[in-house]
Amino acid sequence: xxxxxxxxxxxxxxxxxxxxxxxxxxxxxxxxxxxxxxxxxxxxxxxxxxxxxxxxxxxxxxxxxxxxxxxxxxxxxxxxxxxxxxxxxxxxxxxxxxxxxxxxxxxxxxxxxxxxxxxxxxxxxxxxxxxxxxxxxxxxxxxxxxxxxxxxxxxxxxxxxxxxxxxxxxxxxxxxxxxxxxxxxxxxxxxxxxxxxxxxxxxxxxxxxxxxxxxxxxxxxxxxxxxxxxxxxxxxxxxxxxxxxxxxxxxxxxxxxxxxxxxxxxxxxxxxxxxxxxxxxxxxxxxxxxxxxxxxxxxxxxxxxxxxxxxxxxxxxxxxxxxxxxxxxxxxxxxxxxxxxxxxxxxxxxxxxxxxxxxxxxxxxxxxxxxxxxxxxxxxxxxxxxxxxxxxxxxxxxxxxxxxxxxxxxxxxxxxxxxxxxxxxxxxxxxxxxxxxxxxxxxxxxxxxxxxxxxxxxxxxxxxxxxxxxxx
Ligand SMILES: [Zn+2]
Numbered sequence: 001x002x003x004x005x006x007x008x009x010x011x012x013x014x015x016x017x018x019x020x021x022x023x024x025x026x027x028x029x030x031x032x033x034x035x036x037x038x039x040x041x042x043x044x045x046x047x048x049x050x051x052x053x054x055x056x057x058x059x060x061x062x063x064x065x066x067x068x069x070x071x072x073x074x075x076x077x078x079x080x081x082x083x084x085x086x087x088x089x090x091x092x093x094x095x096x097x098x099x100x101x102x103x104x105x106x107x108x109x110x111x112x113x114x115x116x117x118x119x120x121x122x123x124x125x126x127x128x129x130x131x132x133x134x135x136x137x138x139x140x141x142x143x144x145x146x147x148x149x150x151x152x153x154x155x156x157x158x159x160x161x162x163x164x165x166x167x168x169x170x171x172x173x174x175x176x177x178x179x180x181x182x183x184x185x186x187x188x189x190x191x192x193x194x195x196x197x198x199x200x201x202x203x204x205x206x207x208x209x210x211x212x213x214x215x216x217x218x219x220x221x222x223x224x225x226x227x228x229x230x231x232x233x234x235x236x237x238x239x240x241x242x243x244x245x246x247x248x249x250x251x252x253x254x255x256x257x258x259x260x261x262x263x264x265x266x267x268x269x270x271x272x273x274x275x276x277x278x279x280x281x282x283x284x285x286x287x288x289x290x291x292x293x294x295x296x297x298x299x300x301x302x303x304x305x306x307x308x309x310x311x312x313x314x315x316x317x318x319x320x321x322x323x324x325x326x327x328x329x330x331x332x333x334x335x336x337x338x339x340x341x342x343x344x345x346x347x348x349x350x351x352x353x354x355x356x357x358x359x360x361x362x363x364x365x366x367x368x369x370x371x372x373x374x375x376x377x378x379x380x381x382x383x384x385x386x387x388x389x390x391x392x393x394x395x396x397x398x399x400x401x402x403x404x405x406x407x408x409x410x411x412x413x414x415x416x417x418x419x420x421x422x423x424x425x426x427x428x429x430x431x432x433x434x435x436x437x438x439x440x441x442x443x444x445x446x447x448x449x450x451x452x453x454x455x456x457x458x459x460x461x462x463x464x465x466x467x468x469x470x471x472x
Pocket of ligand 1: 219
């Protein structure tokens with residue numbers, strides 16, 4: 001242990017402002033000198049929401065009844081509690097000063113009005129908050145639930161299971177590679193595309209035999225542009241989501257496969273009524289690049305843009321819960337900075353990278369390479385999005401309900417019962433979405449046959465360098 005961090009017994013003093021206070025007694029953490037505490041009211045308040053602690057400004061000579069101490073600029077002559085010493089306040093993002101475990105070069109500056117804590121834990125600016133958050137996480141580990149194991153998955157948007165190959169994907173080759181390297185791929189399939197798959201097709205058999213490494217989730221309904229971002233009324237959103245659900249159920253009956261009730265919205269667009277409809281119709285989660293896609297709905301919007309009531313902890317916990325409690329599994333484009341994946345791992349968030357069939361233009365080696373990078377971040381469990389949702393947002397999930405409790409025993413005011421679900425009308429039949437999907441599939445297959453040039457997988461639409469401006 002670093003000499004600056006001394007873990008000794010301290011008299012417990014109980015804070016009052018932490019959101020954990022109804023469950024546990026927050027630890028009292030002194031900040032010296034007191035004016036360094038007074039300079040950062042938003043920062044300390046955000047950390048009090050994130051960890052069961054209560055901060056209090058102190059002077060070096062008045063350290064009684066503390067459980068821990070953050071000393072800024074000067075070390076106390078004596079402290080019989082855990083102490084984190086910071087040489088000073090954060091002046092510039094990530095100064096190059098080397099940082100030892102247990103000591104930090106600086107503490108974070110005050111959060112700007114409306115700034116999310118996650119903004120201080122991003123590539124290029126994370127050292128100050130990372131050290132402080134690590135200190136608080138270790139300090140309060142015995143007061144919080146054990147952190148979830150790391151979960152990971154790749155998601156490939158758009159393919160269907162009509163044939164063994166889709167575009168650059170050969171499902172048999174993909175399964176073989178996933179088995180060899182231990183990763184998992186979830187195919188985000190458009191429900192409209194599920195209509196021609198059948199139980200005995202080669203692709204269906206591969207998914208059935210390789211369910212440990214290959215799974216399916218739901219990608220929109222018709223894939224009619226940003227269709228899930230359009231509904232402005234709950235009833236319209238429910239019509240769309242219920243049709244996706246019915247098509248998915250029909251696909252499952254026809255093929256014997258299971259599709260995770262996790263929605264990957266086309267073009268990363270999701271209106272708030274659509275999010276509520278997903279919850280009402282029994283989806284376990286939504287998987288997207290932004291926690292509030294209806295606020296962060298354009299490329300110009302910051303990926304953490306959120307409603308004021310969401311507070312400073314957006315994208316801080318393993319999952320965000322939005323719109324009546326729908327869990328959000330954050331995902332990132334395949335080329336997302338690996339530094340940010342390490343930060344996600346620190347936060348216990350799932351490590352989900354996505355792209356399109358072009359990622360496999362050179363075979364599945366790119367996935368194996370990315371899996372090896374992700375595996376360096378810890379003891380990673382590769383699994384389906386449904387399993388990730390059940391692990392990180394346990395409770396009322398579709399599978400939990402089916403396995404553990406009859407629907408009538410579940411009290412969830414946000415959920416519709418089977419009768420209400422069945423009463424949601426179908427939308428009018430339209431030919432245009434079918435034509436569009438067939439054209440898209442023909443384009444993807446032609447690309448793989450090199451009737452059109454294959455893009456460089458490192459610059460393909462699924463491999464842009466950041467997730468925060470992602471579009472599907
Ligand atoms: Zn798509």
